[in-house]
Amino acid sequence: MTKKEAKDLLKRYHSGHCTPEEKQRIEAWYDMLAQSGDIQWTPEEKQLLSDELKTAIDARIKKPKGLIVYLKPALVAASILLFFGIGYLTKTHWTNTIFKPVQDTYTERIVPSGEKLTLTLSDSSVIILGGGSRVRYPENFTQKIRQVELLEGEAYFDIKHDAHRPFIVNAAGTQINVLGTAFNVRAFKFLKNVQVTVTRGKVSVKSLTDHRNEPARNVTLLPNEQVTIGKVDGEIHKRHIKATDFAGWIQGKYKFDDETLANVAGMLESYYKINIRFSTEDLKSIRFSSEFDSTDKLDDLLFAICNANNLTYTQSGQNILLSLKIKH
Structure with a gap:
């Protein structure tokens, strides 16, 4: 984040043109500074703060009766920061607090051999894990993309449709993109490939490993279609099958x-x-x-x-x- 970018963001905030997310981050950052005592007001800054407040009060008086204007402390702070420069905005706390996206908190589950485990995710999607499987998933989906990782084993995914937030499954160098469907993924470590079988809906599968230096290509799968992708060479094989034969382990x-x-x-x-x-x-x-x-x-x-x-x-x-x- 450059000083110019930070300055532009403060200008947008001051004029009321920043996005709700930018507004929330600036205010959260300001609150953090205020609570930590990092903001030290000089006499000049206090005078400017007083002037800002007076201007806001004058503007409120001039408004028609019944229309109330609320001035957030963070807006005043943004004005002062903009006036005095933004040199210290490049400090670590600026980068980490304002521009670092909120990170999902992930949970990892391991299923012992001979057992099964059914997980219901925060979006109501369901994962059924076979014995010897291991999955990593967020406790709550807060990002624009819902993403989980099958670290080992076999899992059946029944994904809740959400057109605005695609669902991605990462498994042994393979990426499976889906909006809402049901499919089986077999990714045991002892297997030389990852196997994806669709029982309902449609998915797009992409290998992230290709030693031939060729662009990774997407393979679209419909119900009763299966793709196997080599873990080492990224080689792709697609075929028609009876999906219930490969998801029958659930029963x-x-x-x-x-x-x-x-x-x-x-x-x-x-x-x-x-x-x-x-x-x-x-x-x-x-x-x-x-x-x-x-x-x-x-x-x-x-x-x-x-x-x-x-x-x-x-x-x-x-x-x-x-x-x-x-x-x-």
């Missing part, structure tokens, strides 16, 4: 569609309180498709995985080891 219905066993294991760890390991690294790349219900027994699920891929498993408490079945 405890899980579906794997040609997923690697490594990814399946990672998601199972979030759905259940278990740890899955592999006897050899090559087993992680095996592709697997299946669907199951959260009410299914873990033993039945592990048996199905092993039976379909010629594997066997051993379990010790919550630790599970998958190995290639030895042929006799």
